[in-house]
Each structure stands twice: as structure tokens, then as C-alpha cells.
Amino acid sequence: MKALPGVLLVLAAGLCVAAEPERAPIEAVTADGYPVRLFPNGRWVFVDTEKAEVARKIAAEYPENKVRNAEAQGGLFGVGRTVMPGDKDYNRGSLNPKLR
Known part of the structure; x- marks a missing residue:
């Protein structure tokens, strides 16, 4: 019950931001x-x-304007390796032999 005012405050702030013209x-x-x-x-x-x-x-x-290909895998939120189609690791699945 103590968290209710905090939740309402967050919701009200979200509505104010969404209502910005x-x-x-x-x-x-x-x-x-x-x-x-x-x-x-x-x-x-x-x-x-x-x-x-x-x-x-x-x-x-410019390289900073070259974006990730839509078919590429990986690169969550711009962090990590992006695997492009045609790479040997593309769509390889799990490395765990029990899950193959």
C-alpha cells in the first residue's frame, strides 16, 4: 500500500510527458x-x-551512419557482436549439445 503513491506519481509524470505537444x-x-x-x-x-x-x-x-542490417543477428542495444547473413556463426543455434 505504501508503494501506491509512488506508482501514481510515475504514471502522472508519464502522462505529462506524453501530453507534450x-x-x-x-x-x-x-x-x-x-x-x-x-x-x-x-x-x-x-x-x-x-x-x-x-x-x-x-x-x-561515413561509418557511423552505416546501420545494422535488418537480417543481422546479435548486437543487443548496440553492444556486442553483430552477425551478418553469410557468416559461419549466423543462425547456428545453441552450442550446448543437449539442446541441438
């Missing part, structure tokens, strides 16, 4: 004069679709 992107201009769209999560894109496509292709070359 969605913020729209902000239109801005870079120092070079290119119009960009700034999103609340810190991401930004060029308004000009051709310039945005060129920037997307350049950004795809």
Missing part, C-alpha cells in the same frame, strides 16, 4: 545561404531536394 520543424538558412529544415530531435535537412540527395549520399559513406 509535437513541435514542428523550423525553417532556417545556413551561413552559405542554403535553406534548411531543423527538427526538434537535432536532425536537419536541406529544403532543396537535389541538395538534400547529394548530402544524403555523402553522409551514407
Whole structure:
């Protein structure tokens, strides 16, 4: 019974966070004069679709932007080894002989 106020407080805080209104992107201009769209999560894109496509292709070359393949196994929350399809350890199952 003593935990009930704490649970209610957590639920109320969750409702307050969920009720926060969605913020729209902000239109801005870079120092070079290119119009960009700034999103609340810190991401930004060029308004000009051709310039945005060129920037997307350049950004795809950086290793930190290469994401895990959807078919890959492992790598829980970005920690640990990610096993890609075609690897000898892909879908190998348990190493315990009793479970094979």
C-alpha cells in the first residue's frame, strides 16, 4: 500500500510527458545561404531536394551512419557482436549439445 503513491506519481509524470505537444520543424538558412529544415530531435535537412540527395549520399559513406542490417543477428542495444547473413556463426543455434 505504501508503494501506491509512488506508482501514481510515475504514471502522472508519464502522462505529462506524453501530453507534450509535437513541435514542428523550423525553417532556417545556413551561413552559405542554403535553406534548411531543423527538427526538434537535432536532425536537419536541406529544403532543396537535389541538395538534400547529394548530402544524403555523402553522409551514407561515413561509418557511423552505416546501420545494422535488418537480417543481422546479435548486437543487443548496440553492444556486442553483430552477425551478418553469410557468416559461419549466423543462425547456428545453441552450442550446448543437449539442446541441438
